[in-house]
Amino acid sequence: MYGVEAVIPVETGLPTSQMDVCEVEKNGQLLCKHLDLVEEDCDVASAKLANYQQRISRWYNSGIKNREFISGDLVLRKVLGNTRDPTMGKLGPTWEGPYRVTSIAVIGAYRLQELDERPITRPWNVFNLKKYYF
Incomplete structure (x- = not known):
């Protein structure tokens, strides 16, 4: 059998600039703030989707000729x-x-x-x- 060696990523073994700048408490606060804004982001996205669907529907319906006949035509x-x-x-x-x-x-x-x-x-x-x- 072959021997398998565990490889440690460089960031876990050596300190990097990202690890020096990271503040755990501030990161947690930012995540909580972002979770509060998720519903608002969903509402904005659904409004944009409805607007897009309305524009597509208007464009599609502009090319349709409505055919109606009356008695005697x-x-x-x-x-x-x-x-x-x-x-x-x-x-x-x-x-x-x-x-x-x-x-x-x-x-x-x-x-x-x-x-x-x-x-x-x-x-x-x-x-x-x-x-x-x-």
């Missing part, structure tokens, strides 16, 4: 995978219509009808609709 409907014509490939149309909005089904979903008054069977989400300008 003309809209285009996104062509989804199951209604897409497979013979057209990727050059096929991505929007179809126009359709007329008849009512709001739930928040963010609308009931549609074709221009010849035939209703579409299910409601459509606002993310799959866009306003039709003619």
Whole structure:
């Protein structure tokens, strides 16, 4: 077996400037004072975090376009995978219509009808609709 020697760090064996300047009582008082300020530091940090989250939310929401339609608006409907014509490939149309909005089904979903008054069977989400300008 190999012999293992204990190595003493230099600071414990020889006095250094840090050990000469250190005052144990003053150090204890400073630690107690710092512990009293921990709650205040946490409050400041949480206020900064809330401010940061608010700024990020405002920045993100500035780029979002709110889509709302009223009854009678003309809209285009996104062509989804199951209604897409497979013979057209990727050059096929991505929007179809126009359709007329008849009512709001739930928040963010609308009931549609074709221009010849035939209703579409299910409601459509606002993310799959866009306003039709003619």
